[in-house]
Amino acid sequence: MAVYYFFVNIIILLSCLYEWSLFFLFSRSAKQVQQKLLKNILSTNTKTIYGQKYNFSKIKSYKEFTMLPLTEYQDYFEYISKIRQGDGFVLTSNPIQTLIPTSGTTQGSKLIPFNKKIKNRFQKGLNVWLFNSYLRCPAILTGQQYWSMSPITKASNAKSEKISVGFTEDSSYFGAVKKYFIQKLFATPVMLQKISDPIAHEYLTLLFMICAKDLSLISIWSPTFLIVKLEKLLFYYDQIIKDIAQGTISHKIKIDPVIRKLLFSKLKPNPKRAKELSAINISDKNNWQKIWPKLKIISCWTDGSSATFAYKLKGLFPKVKIEEKGLISTEGIVTIPWFTKQLKPVAYRSHFFEFQDIENKKIYPLWEIVRNKRYTVILTTDGGLYRYKLHDTVEVTDFIGRIPSLKFIGRETAxxxxxxxxxxxxxxxxxxxxxxxxxxxxxxxxxxxxxxxxxxxxxxxxxxxxxxxxxxxxxxxxxxxxxxxxxxxxxxxxxxxxxxxxxxxxxxxxxxxxxxxxxxxxxxxxxxxxxxxxxxxxxxxxxxxxx
CATH class of the missing domain: 3.30.300 (GMP Synthetase; Chain A, domain 3)
Incomplete structure (x- = not known):
């Protein structure tokens, strides 16, 4: 199987090469790229309700653009309402395909517009991210991968609403071709995202992850995710080993019969793997690294409040590289993990960036921020957010060409x-x-x-x-x-x-x-x-x- 995984990984690697090359090639032209991107966003959306309100057609320079107000999510309430009713040309000329929920303030959750153009902008950043992972550790080319990119959610719409609310499957962030090949590498079947019962989802995730001896990369958000999963493994271990040996799914796991049948088709009796796992005393956390002997990278948050847990994860997997996650949110991708020096350059080809100095409150474009200063991030995107305050505080630590590398410090708001x-x-x-x-x-x-x-x-x-x-x-x-x-x-x-x-x-x-x-x-x-x-x-x- 190593040859098969190598072949699939090479295809993915090559598919990311073009975007990575452009990212690196234009690294000394960040200002020009950003100005062109801003011009494109504004010109494309001049006929939208938002664009007409703020006279996008008359904005000819960044200085004129700064006359637009800074925005918070509540500034988009009426526009989101129109989008949910099916109105077009509200925030963007490119049709909104779905509204993605994310954490909110007083209302608990926000709904962020998502269309084809913002998806393509995410892909640009994710392609660079993935290529850098291969460069950082070529050994992952011969193994499977586990990705946890977004929570499982159910769309919930009133009958009068025309736009769906909720996530598509994680691999949909990539293009159709790359999505097809990435799914070939996934240790866990994509259909697991259709299982809403947390116990069933947890058990099946562990079953397929543990079965994958060739797992070489684990990509999660919080480091506690993997720690908690492996702690729960103690409760399921004997049954999981039995299921792996027999190629079955325990009858105790309550799932839809159709999904059970589809998942069952992906399991084959593997007594050899079961025997290997039986020999591992997982009650001793020092043995967790023995579960996946080919694991090379764990990609997770390492900054802010996650630092303690990332350090703990490194102690549990001392031979594995901990890749610092870039700064990414539902609204946009801000930084990308680079393959050297733990740098995280701004995804300058994905969105238009501004930064507000936390001390003097002045706002600067990407090409004017300086080393060792702290700022909060402001985004303008193809998804219909204009001068949108993310409230993420970052510090400029270095540069790649003229692209600032940022470290996430924490949230500006509480x-x-x-x-x-x-x-x-x-x-x-x-x-x-x-x-x-x-x-x-x-x-x-x-x-x-x-x-x-x-x-x-x-x-x-x-x-x-x-x-x-x-x-x-x-x-x-x-x-x-x-x-x-x-x-x-x-x-x-x-x-x-x-x-x-x-x-x-x-x-x-x-x-x-x-x-x-x-x-x-x-x-x-x-x-x-x-x-x-x-x-x-x-x-x-x-x-x-x-x-």
Whole structure:
């Protein structure tokens, strides 16, 4: 099979070569490429509702373009509504094919327009990304791959709506030809994305992943995804080995009979692989690396709050290269992992980029930002977002030609993203605002780890401890948080446990909060209360107990 995988990988490698060559060839002409891209976006969309409102046809320079307002998602509400009803030429002249959900603020989820042109722009960046992975480690040419690119979601539309809501399968981000060949390398069948039951999906993902001895690349988002998956393997291991040996799917796994039949056709009895796996004591995490002897690259987040977990993953797979993920969101692709020096250059051929200096708040085009400065990212895309604030803070670390290489620092707004859940402070505040029957002296929401399990915790100091039904509060709050489908997905994938409540001893909440910040060197006048934090240690700082 190694020869077959090598052949397929070579085809994919060669299909990425053209875009990678252009990316590198024009690396010293980033300004010209960006200006041409902006001109194309504006001229293409002059006849749209948005383009006519802001006179796109009269914009002849970047300076004139800067007269357009910076935008947030709420600025697109009325346009998204028109698109959902089937109106054309709203934000883009290129027809919107679907609306992709992503984490929102007060409403929990946003819907981002997606059309053929923005898909092509994503492909440009992803082709460069994939080619760099092959350059970084040519040994992956002889193996299979596991990709986890997006959550499983179901389209949910009212009958009056004309545009679908939801994701297509992950490989659809690539072109038709590349999609065909990439799917030949996938260790897990694409049809697994049609399985909504989290237990069945988890078991089958592990079954096909573990069966793939030739797995050479694992591409995930949060490093905790793989850690949690392998921890869950302990519960399924004996049954998985049995299924691998017999080429079966356990009857305990409840899935649609048609899907079961299709999946069954992809399994063959493999007693040799089952015997190899039986000899591995996976209760010892140091043995996890033995599951995939040909694994060479794990691609995942390594910056921000993921750094700790990426370090842990490296400890579990010491011989495997940890590839730093580029900065990518539903709205656009910002940076691409380069094959040397852990550089992550801007995807300058995909979108038009601007950057707002976090200190002086001035806005600069890509060709004017400088090394060692920090900025927040502003996007203009073929998908209909214009001067759109991503709220991602980045630092310029280096250059490839004249393309800045960026390091992701964190979110500008109060968003906690430990495992891809993207919980927003504004959304949390809205939930509390709706809980009119509860009165708290102090409240704080933060992830915490209890008995090795990660979950969000409500740290509460109520006015009256005896008048509240905390079990009901927990359920109501959890249901509201699960309206953020990324949070829901993280729970379904066992990366987050159910919400917890920690009752703070009466009279100590705010005092403890301030003392903690003072102990970290902050001046009392500079301490700004945050309802949502990413600090995992609050259950050790506050005095009280879980309920």
């Amino acid at each position: 968003i906690v993203d430990m495992v891809g859940e993207k919980v927003c402070e504004e959304h949390i505040q809205e939930i509390f605002n709706r809980l009119t029957h509860y009165d708290f002296i102090f409240k704080l929401v933060s992830p915490s780890i209890k008995e090795g399990k990660l979950a969000y915790t409500l740290f509460l100091e109520p006015k009256n401890y005896h008048n509240y039904n905390f079990a009901h509060l927990k359920q109501v709050f959890e249901n509201e948080m699960r309206s953020n489908f990324y949070y829901l997905h993280a729970q379904n994938m066992s990366q987050l446990e159910p919400l917890r409540i920690f009752l703070i001893n009466h009279g100590s909440g705010l005092t403890t909060y301030i003392k903690n910040h003072l102990s970290r060197g902050k001046k009392e006048g500079d301490i700004k209360y945050q309802l949502l934090t990413s600090d995992l240690s609050w259950d050790k700082i506050f005095k009280g107990q879980y309920v």
